[in-house]
Amino acid sequence: MTRIGSSDLDVFPLSLGGNVFGWTADRNASFDILDAYTAAGGDFIDTADFYSAFAPGNHGGESETIIGEWMTARGNRSQVVVATKVSRHPDFMGLAGANILAAADASLGRLQTDVIDLYFAHFDDEETPLEETAGAFDELVKAGKVRYIALSNYSPERIEEYFAVARANGFVLPVALQPHYNLVHRNDFEETLAPIAERENLGVVPYFSLASGFLTGKYRSKDDLGDSPRASGAAKFVTPQGLAIIDALDEIGRAHGVSITTTALAWLLAKPTVVAPIASASKLSQVADLVAVANVTLAPDEVATLDAVSAWNG
Secondary structure (H helix, E strand, O other): OEEOOOOOOEEOOOEEEOOOEOOOEOHHHHHHHHHHHHHOOOOEEEOOOOOOOOOOOOOOOHHHHHHHHHHHHHOOHHHOEEEEEEEEEOOEEOOOHHHHHHHHHHHHHHHOOOOEEEEEEOOOOOOOOHHHHHHHHHHHHHOOOEEEEEEEOOOHHHHHHHHHHHHHHOOOOOOEEEOEOEOOEOHHHHHHHHHHHHHOOOEEOOEOOOHHHHHHOOOOOHHHOOOOOOHHHHHHHOOHHHHHHHHHHHHHHHHHOOOHHHHHHHHHHOOOOEOOOEEOOOOHHHHHHHHHHHHOOOOHHHHHHHHHHOOOOO
């Protein structure tokens, strides 16, 4: 188990992404995936009120609804840490104070719970004063509807400003940061966000940990991409450097007896401030490689090898 920043949330070091629930995983498949994850010791589920509004026929909230139904059916709410997000649901766009409060109530209803463990501002809303946004999150925590707050997709400058505003007004401070970070997209996080996360004791839970599936090793040529809904996101990484990263992951993984997928996640866990990469599974068979990261620690020279082969990428 690993602790999220300055919170008291101790979580499994792999967060199960709920973005596929109600999209590429239907209700039954989602239940099976959640069951397998928790059976392996997992307890940290990441979703958003927006998931999966991007899928044809969906409006948003489908993922939260499935997770809520699963927790109720299993009677295990107290054993899992649930993170969700606000600002992108079609009915609750942006981070105006009243919108945050209404969106939180809607999420609580879909999740069938009375508290959100970790509530993220999904995307920054520069049209709303940070005092208003931070004040609304503070109100939710003080009302007992949210345990901790966090930020995702904020620029370094806006994160700094958020902390300044929160401190000046006595509002609760964020405890976690959710950035885009993986072996083929490093620079944005490492150069500007990582120093802030370290200074402010923010637990980092990276999204796109497997680069839309590229870092599973299943896409080694354009021919491998097929017509998967997510394959288009991996296509841009099928380059000489991208394939060299896969080869290095393959070699290091073999030394540990684990997959390329597990090794890519282990590299993230080896980084300071990273507490739990987020990765999703559309099929039950994919869960084992995700949870296996809890039992893998890369040696310093292995981390250095992956650092070198992926340098200046992304």
